[in-house]
Amino acid sequence: EPPGLAPLSPGAPPQAPDLLYADGLRAYAAGAWAPAVALLREALRSRVALGRARRDCQERCAAEPGAALPALLAAAPGPGAARGAWEPLLLRAALRRAECLTQCAARRLGPGGAARLRVGSTLRDAFRRREPYNYLQRAYYQLKKLDLAVAAAHTFFVANPTHLQMQEDMAKYRRMPGVRPQSFRDLETPSYWAAYDTGLELLGRQEAGLALPRLEEALQESLAQMESCRAGCEGPEEQQREEEEEGTGSQGGLYEAIAGHWIRVLQCRQRCVGDTATRPGRSFPVPDFLPSQLRRLHEAHAQVGNLSQAVENVQSVLLFYPEDEAAKKALDQYQAQLGEPRPGLGPREDIQRFVLRSLGEKKQLYYAMEHLGASFKDPDPWTPAAFIPEALRQKLREDQEKRPWDHEPPQPKPLTHWKDVLLLEGVTLTQDARQLNGSERAVLDGLLTPAECGVLLQLAKDAAEAGARSGYRGRRSPHTPHERFEGLTVLKAAQLARAGAVGSQGAQLLLEVSERVRTLTQAYFSPERPLHLSFTHLVCRSAIEGEQAQRMDLSHPVHADNCVLDPDTGECWREPPAYTYRDYSGLLYLNDDFQGGDLFFTEPNALTVTAQVRPRCGRLVAFSSGGENPHGVWAVTRGRRCALALWHTWAPEHREQEWTEAKELLQVPEEEGEEMPSRDPAPEPPSRRLQRAQDKAGKPPRVREEL
Ligand SMILES: O=C(O)CCC(=O)C(=O)O
Numbered sequence: 001e002p003p004g005l006a007p008l009s010p011g012a013p014p015q016a017p018d019l020l021y022a023d024g025l026r027a028y029a030a031g032a033w034a035p036a037v038a039l040l041r042e043a044l045r046s047r048v049a050l051g052r053a054r055r056d057c058q059e060r061c062a063a064e065p066g067a068a069l070p071a072l073l074a075a076a077p078g079p080g081a082a083r084g085a086w087e088p089l090l091l092r093a094a095l096r097r098a099e100c101l102t103q104c105a106a107r108r109l110g111p112g113g114a115a116r117l118r119v120g121s122t123l124r125d126a127f128r129r130r131e132p133y134n135y136l137q138r139a140y141y142q143l144k145k146l147d148l149a150v151a152a153a154h155t156f157f158v159a160n161p162t163h164l165q166m167q168e169d170m171a172k173y174r175r176m177p178g179v180r181p182q183s184f185r186d187l188e189t190p191s192y193w194a195a196y197d198t199g200l201e202l203l204g205r206q207e208a209g210l211a212l213p214r215l216e217e218a219l220q221e222s223l224a225q226m227e228s229c230r231a232g233c234e235g236p237e238e239q240q241r242e243e244e245e246e247g248t249g250s251q252g253g254l255y256e257a258i259a260g261h262w263i264r265v266l267q268c269r270q271r272c273v274g275d276t277a278t279r280p281g282r283s284f285p286v287p288d289f290l291p292s293q294l295r296r297l298h299e300a301h302a303q304v305g306n307l308s309q310a311v312e313n314v315q316s317v318l319l320f321y322p323e324d325e326a327a328k329k330a331l332d333q334y335q336a337q338l339g340e341p342r343p344g345l346g347p348r349e350d351i352q353r354f355v356l357r358s359l360g361e362k363k364q365l366y367y368a369m370e371h372l373g374a375s376f377k378d379p380d381p382w383t384p385a386a387f388i389p390e391a392l393r394q395k396l397r398e399d400q401e402k403r404p405w406d407h408e409p410p411q412p413k414p415l416t417h418w419k420d421v422l423l424l425e426g427v428t429l430t431q432d433a434r435q436l437n438g439s440e441r442a443v444l445d446g447l448l449t450p451a452e453c454g455v456l457l458q459l460a461k462d463a464a465e466a467g468a469r470s471g472y473r474g475r476r477s478p479h480t481p482h483e484r485f486e487g488l489t490v491l492k493a494a495q496l497a498r499a500g501a502v503g504s505q506g507a508q509l510l511l512e513v514s515e516r517v518r519t520l521t522q523a524y525f526s527p528e529r530p531l532h533l534s535f536t537h538l539v540c541r542s543a544i545e546g547e548q549a550q551r552m553d554l555s556h557p558v559h560a561d562n563c564v565l566d567p568d569t570g571e572c573w574r575e576p577p578a579y580t581y582r583d584y585s586g587l588l589y590l591n592d593d594f595q596g597g598d599l600f601f602t603e604p605n606a607l608t609v610t611a612q613v614r615p616r617c618g619r620l621v622a623f624s625s626g627g628e629n630p631h632g633v634w635a636v637t638r639g640r641r642c643a644l645a646l647w648h649t650w651a652p653e654h655r656e657q658e659w660t661e662a663k664e665l666l667q668v669p670e671e672e673g674e675e676m677p678s679r680d681p682a683p684e685p686p687s688r689r690l691q692r693a694q695d696k697a698g699k700p701p702r703v704r705e706e707l
């Protein structure tokens with residue numbers, strides 16, 4: 001049973017989610033686990049019920065005679081249509097519609113209807129971040145309902161994959177006997193992401209036939225999600241949200257107010273494009289989500305010989321990009337292969353409807369932008385230039401350039417052979433895959449000079465001390481109680497450097513070195529396809545003195561980096577909570593003055609060791625991140641072992657945004673001391689949370705933590 005979604009008292013009208021949630025947090029703070037669970041679940045459920053009721057009502061009332069727009073309006077007879085003719089009709093229809101909506105809401109939601117059950121912006125944000133699930137998992141854990149705790153944890157985790165506390169909790173759950181990764185079912189992530197990912201994976205394996213149903217499902221489900229998102233735009237919350245953001249109520253007279261409301265609805269509907277294309281927990285949408293899905297569809301259909309479907313899909317691409325050369329060429333080719341012309345064949349109807357409607361909305365929004373001072377951030381790169389008022393075009397072009405995720409990365413220069421790169425960098429290949437008994441593994445030496453290792457070690461030390469000064473005690477390792485674990489991201493390093501807590505030379509070097517590793521890894525393993533850094537983490541593990549006798553555990557248990565390894569079957573599931581988008585891993589070691597701590601690779605049974613690597617300054621171990629490379633770290637029994645862990649990805653949308661942010665931060669001239677953001681702690685009682693929310697004006701930059 002999915003937590004939070006089954007009614008506690010079936011049939012009863014929903015209660016206000018705000019109140020339920022606040023009561024739930026109070027119960028949680030008081031350690032009353034069972035009531036906390038009941039209240040939090042009810043808050044989640046009532047919010048879902050609320051949304052569903054509103055959408056049903058909207059649909060029903062739109063179809064009700066008298067509340068629909070009179071047909072007369074649609075066919076307004078030219079300029080002669082006197083003002084008096086349409087105005088009363090429009091406004092009467094609006095009155096009827098409002099009456100219908102109010103009655104419907106009262107029927108579905110109880111007396112007071114929608115007004116009584118508003119969801120405030122704080123709650124909306126908390127729910128978007130899936131915070132209730134974090135409280136739920138802890139409460140379930142206390143109640144010893146492990147399966148539900150894991151399911152709730154996973155639901156939260158998918159939307160917050162960089163939440164450190166949750167990483168530890170998930171690791172804890174995974175170690176528990178009887179809790180299997182299979183039970184980490186994803187309860188709230190829209191199903192199209194799974195379909196999309198599987199479809200892409202199958203395509204990657206040249207399985208177009210198998211990929212097609214998943215790709216089609218992904219497209220249809222993302223269109224459905226878009227509809228559901230758009231339907232939410234007419235609700236009272238959307239209006240309220242804009243008012244909160246703009247700090248204005250409606251101004252002016254009747255028509256100004258109507259126009260103002262209408263613009264908000266349109267803005268909201270257009271935002272749905274980005275919302276639908278953004279994975280839970282990600283900050284940026286997959287660029288050009290719909291057209292790129294259509295491109296994959298037409299290619300896959302062509303591959304398996306479904307020519308007419310290939311034509312429909314490529315024509316749909318052309319609706320977005322009429323001048324797309326590749327699409328035009330593909331269309332010609334498909335038509336030639338088809339032989340005789342098929343008259344009925346055109347773009348997909350669902351896409352045609354979508355594009356026409358979207359263009360209509362954009363036209364109005366650009367108009368409002370030019371003449372009414374409205375704001376509009378076009379989510380799409382395909383809007384025809386003719387739609388954009390001349391005065392706005394230049395400014396938009398500039399903004400576009402500032403949004404890197406809207407652009408494919410510049411095509412790389414033809415890549416040099418890895419041997420040239422090694423030579424260039426003064427690096428030697430110490431062991432290749434064969435010597436390491438694997439397929440995609442390598443040990444390279446000479447990536448850092450001893451002086452550079454020194455600078456990076458100093459950086460790690462200074463950062464840890466800065467942490468200690470600000471009340472952050474050295475944490476136990478998430479993997480073993482016998483070691484301490486400190487992790488530093490590039491952004492955090494840059495922030496600390498700005499605040500003067502660490503030298504900026506170290507932070508700068510961190511960026512430089514990660515790029516050095518990326519170049520090498522790409523040249524060695526992926527010369528045709530650019531690799532991007534997706535995460536860079538400077539990690540030190542220290543033995544805790546006096547706790548080392550007869551240690552049986554590992555510093556880092558055996559795992560694979562992009563999938564969940566099942567040692568029993570040797571299978572590796574490329575699914576959350578693993579970081580599925582990681583394609584190549586790199587570990588660049590900084591020192592060797594510690595005991596234990598060798599890296600080792602195993603067979604998929606996680607037991608049989610196939611190769612072992614001793615860390616030392618400037619040594620890079622690089623390998624593909626999948627199930628072919630299970631690896632672990634022996635216990636560090638004395639001293640401190642520091643390494644730069646780097647993960648690379650082929651997916652530009654998973655490129656490490658923080659790398660760029662850190663770079664920018666280190667480039668801009670120093671301003672007065674910046675405040676250091678702290679990571680989001682485990683759930684705390686509401687009173688303290690409130691305090692904290694009030695303390696911080698504005699949102700501090702989010703510091704990412706991954707393992
Ligand atoms: O530090 C190492 O040698 C390995 C660490 C590792 O495997 C990881 O962080 O995924």
Ligand SMILES: [Fe+2]
Nearest residue numbers: 559560561631
């Ligand atoms: Fe790893």
